[in-house]
Amino acid sequence: MDDLYREIILDHYRNPRNKGELENPTHTFQDDNPLCGDRIRIDLKVNGDGAIDQVRFNGEGCAISQASASMLTEMISGKTLEEAKALSKQDILDALGIQLGPVRIKCALLPLKVLKGAIYGLPATFDEEG
Amino acid sequence: MDDLYREIILDHYRNPRNKGELENPTHTFQDDNPLCGDRIRIDLKVNGDGAIDQVRFNGEGCAISQASASMLTEMISGKTLEEAKALSKQDILDALGIQLGPVRIKCALLPLKVLKGAIYGLPATFDEEG
Amino acid sequence: MLDSCIIRQDFPILHQSINGKPLVYLDSAASSQKPLAVIQAMDEYYRSYHANVHRGIYQLSERATEAYEQARCKVAQFINADSWREIVFTRNATEAINLVAYAWGRRNITAKDKILVTEMEHHANLVPWQQVAAETGAQLAYIPIDERFCCDMGAYDALLDERVKLVAITQMSNVLGTILPVREFVTRAHAAGALVLLDGAQGVPHLPTDVQSLDVDFLAASGHKMLGPTGSGFLYGKRHLLEQMPPFLTGGEMIRRVTWEGAEWNELPHKFEAGTPSIAEAIGLGAAVDYLSGLGMENVRQHEVELTRYALERLSQVEGICIYGPQQVDMRGGAIAFNLNGLHAHDVAAILDREGIAIRAGHHCAMPLHQKMGVMATARASFYVYNELTEIDRLVEALDTARRLFGG
Amino acid sequence: MLDSCIIRQDFPILHQSINGKPLVYLDSAASSQKPLAVIQAMDEYYRSYHANVHRGIYQLSERATEAYEQARCKVAQFINADSWREIVFTRNATEAINLVAYAWGRRNITAKDKILVTEMEHHANLVPWQQVAAETGAQLAYIPIDERFCCDMGAYDALLDERVKLVAITQMSNVLGTILPVREFVTRAHAAGALVLLDGAQGVPHLPTDVQSLDVDFLAASGHKMLGPTGSGFLYGKRHLLEQMPPFLTGGEMIRRVTWEGAEWNELPHKFEAGTPSIAEAIGLGAAVDYLSGLGMENVRQHEVELTRYALERLSQVEGICIYGPQQVDMRGGAIAFNLNGLHAHDVAAILDREGIAIRAGHHCAMPLHQKMGVMATARASFYVYNELTEIDRLVEALDTARRLFGG
C-alpha cells in the first residue's frame, strides 16, 4: 500500500539480518539519535586482508533505522574496509529506495554513521552541506 | 492651514507667557522627555492664602510642549494650589484644542507633569490606564 | 460542543488533501492553525499601515503603535491581568521563561536556594532552570508524578521548604494532558515564601486562565499555540516584580535615556522589549485572542472535553495501545500520548501521514518524562477548536491500518 | 536608477493618501515597507502549510521545515556566509547583538579588557556593551568621529591596544548615513587580536555585503529593514566562534538530549534557536532576500546614491537647514538627518505628516551622538528602492511650508 514501507523494508524490519553482537570485534561503535530514540551498535570482525569477515548490528528504533541497519550489514559483508568506507549516503538511500523527509532521513542514515564510526574509531559528521 | 498648529498654539509658542524663572520660588520642579528632548521647569510663588501669586516656566522643546507650558501658566495664575492640583490631562488637551498622537501627547502633558511635581515635590506619574 | 463546521470555514489550511485524503490536523499542541481573522489582520497591517512603532510622528506609525498597544491590552484582558503594563511580548513561551531566568532567576537565586519543577515539564521550563542552578549553585529538585500521571502533592509539600525560591510548573502537560492544580501549588508556594512561574504554553490556549485568581507571579505563553502567528508569545509578570527586575535584552526602545556612561530604563513593559518589536505578530495575536474570546474559553474547554472523552473511549479499544495520561477528562486536556505495541512512534506517525493525519511522534521536548515512563518516544494526537469527532474516527481507523501493516 | 514605477507596484502600502496627499514614505531606516512577494509568502504559509518545524513526521511539517531552512540558506548566500550553519534567526538586530553580548561577551571579556564602539552607534550596539562592561568590569571606549562625521581612524589606532577584545561598529550610521571602512577596521582589529562585531542593521539592506571578504566575526541585521517582516532578523557568526559559545536561550529545539541532571546542545545553528522559531517570519525574510537579489544589490546601492545626491543638493538649498552627515555620496547612505533653524524636529515631522510625508524625528536611538552634536533631536529622511526623485521635491516643498508656518 505504501512506498515508505515497501515490502523489503518491512521484511528487514521484521526479520533483521545479522542482528546481535560479536565476541571480539576488531571494530565496534554505537550511536543514537536522541530525537527519536533510535539506537544502533555495529560490530565488525576484519581479517588480515582487510576484509569484513563478520558483521552484527544491534539496536532499537523505528522501522527505517532498523531496516537500514539490516540492509547495511548485507551490503558490507565480505567487502573490504576500503569498500565500506566508500559507501555514501546516497548508496543507503538507493538501497532503501524511498523518499524520506528531513526527520526520517536521520533515521535512515544512523547505521551508516555508526559504521563509519566503527571504521574510523570516531563519530562521523554528516554535514548536509557536503 | 492646520489643526495641529492652530493660531493660538503658534502664538503661545512664538510669544510665550510667563517665561523665565523666579528668584525665590516657594515651589519649583523640572523634568524632561528624553525621547524628544523637551525640557520644562516651573517656578511658583504661593502666598499665605495658598494662592499662586507668580508663575514662570522655562525650557525648550517643540511647539506643543512650549505652548502647553505657556497656556498652563495662564490657567493657574491667581488660582489656589488646590485648584491647580485639580487640573486634569483633559483640561490641558481641551485648552490646546487639538488631536494628538501617542508621541505628541507626551509633549503636551509634560508641563502639567512638571506642575504637579512642583506642587507635590515629586514627579507625577501619568499612568495611561487611569 | 462548538459547531466545528462553521469554525472550520475560518481555517483555510484545513481544506486540503494529503495523499488524496482530507487533512486531519491533530498537532495543535505543537502549533495551532490560524483563522482568517488572524491572517487578514497581519495582511492588512502590511498592506496599509506598517511602520515602526512608538517614536513615529506620522499617521502610519501612530496607527501601528495603537494597534500594537491595543493587542497588548487584549492579551492582558484575556488572562485578566491587572494592567497592560504586566504583559511583555516575546517570540514564544521559551523566550518568556528565559527572560525570567535571566532577569529574575540569576539575580535572586543563590547557592543556598532551591528551585522546584515537576517531572513532566517541557524542556522550555526545565533547561533554563537547570542552567540557573548550574550557574548559581542552587539545587533543582523534581516534584514527582504518581501512577495516575498527576503530581504527587505530598511529595511537593515535602520538597517545599524555606530554601525554595521558585516553583516552575506547567499549567497542562503537553504529553500527558494532565492539568495541574495551579491554585493549590501557588497557595503552598507562597506560604513557603516561594514565587510561582506558570508555563501556560498548553494551558492558556485551552483553559480559561485568570492570573489574578490563580495568583501566579509569572505566566509564560505561546501565541502560535493559541491561533496566533509564529513569532508571538508573551510573559505576564506581577508589576512589582517586573519593576524590580533589571532589563534582559538591551538596546533601543527599552531605554529612557542613554549617555556615554550608561543608561536609564524605560517604563514597563517597554523596559523588556528591546529593539523593533514583532508588530504584525502582536496584532495577529490580538486578533487570535478576539477570536477565542468570541468563542468563549469555557466553550473551547467544553469542546475539547468532549473530543477528549470520545478519543479516550475510542483509542482504548485499539489493540495493543498504551495511553499515557489521566483517564478522567476533567483532570486533563486534549493532548493524548500513546504507543502501539511493538511499533515505534515514528512509524505510526509516518503511516498516519499517508492517511492524511498529522500527529507528532518523539519525546515532545520532555525527554526526562519519557525516560521515567520507560519509553524513548510516544505518538501524540492533540485537539483544538476546529477538530471534530469524525476526525477521531479517522485516527482510530488509521491506527488499525498501521497495526495491520506492521503486525502482518 | 531602478525603475521605481515598476517597483512601487509591488508595494501596496504606497498607494494611499494621507490627508488627501499621496503618501511619501521616507522612514525606511526605521523599518522598510514590504513587497507583495513577502506578504504573499507568509500568507501562503499560513493558508497552506503552517506547522511546527524540525520534528514533524507529516507533510505540512516537512514542507514548513524545508521552507524555513531554505530561507536560512538564502540569507547565508545573500551575505556570502561560508555555511547556512552560521546563520541564527533572531527577532531583530538588537537580539542578535544581545546574543553575542550574553553568550560570547560575558564569557570572554574580563575586568582587564576593553571594548571599542564608535560614537555614532545605535543604542542597540551600545547599551549591550555598556552592560557587559558594567558586569565584567571591562572598559568601554568610544572611537570618536571627526568634523566630517567620519570615524577618526588615527584615534582608533590609538585606542586599539592588546587589551581590546572586541570592536563593535556599525556598517552605516542610521543618523549620519556615514558608511564605515569596515575592512579597514577589521584588519587593524584582527592585527591587535580583537574580534569585530558589525551592526549591519543599516548596511545589509542598502549595501552589497560579503562577510567573508569583510572578514567580520559577527554580523547582526534586521529583516524588517530589508523588505522582510517584523519579527525577523539574524546573526551571522564565524562557525568556530559559534561552536565555542554556550547557548543563550535554552529550551526545546536547541538541545540534543536532556536528562534530570543536565542537557547536551544541538548542532549549529539550532543551538541558538530555542523554542518554536519565527517560521513565517523566516520565510518572509527569504522572500525579501530573493526580491533584493532580483534587483541586484549593486543596483539598489546605485539607486540610493542617486536619490541621496539629489536630496543633498535640493535640501542644502532650504533656508536655515543644517544637515548632519558626510557630503560625498560615496561615503554615505540614504539616511539624512537635519534640522531647520529654530524649529524642533517634532514640529517639522508633524507638519510633514500633514503633507503626507513620513519622516522620523527624535534621537533615532543615538542619544550620545546627538549630545555630541549639541542637539536634542534631528529630523531624518531615509530612502529605499521604492523612493523616487519627485518625492524629494515633495519633501523640500513641505519643509518650506514648515519654515513659513513657524517663521511667520
Ligand SMILES: Cc1ncc(COP(=O)(O)O)c(C=O)c1O
Ligand atoms: C508545556 C510547554 N511549554 C513550553 C513550550 C514551548 O513553547 P514555544 O515553543 O512556543 O516556546 C511548549 C510547546 O512546545 C509546551 O508544550
Ligand SMILES: Cc1ncc(COP(=O)(O)O)c(C=O)c1O
Ligand atoms: C544602526 C542600527 N543598529 C541597530 C538597529 C536596531 O534594529 P532592530 O530594531 O531591528 O533591532 C537599528 C534600527 O533601528 C539601526 O539603525
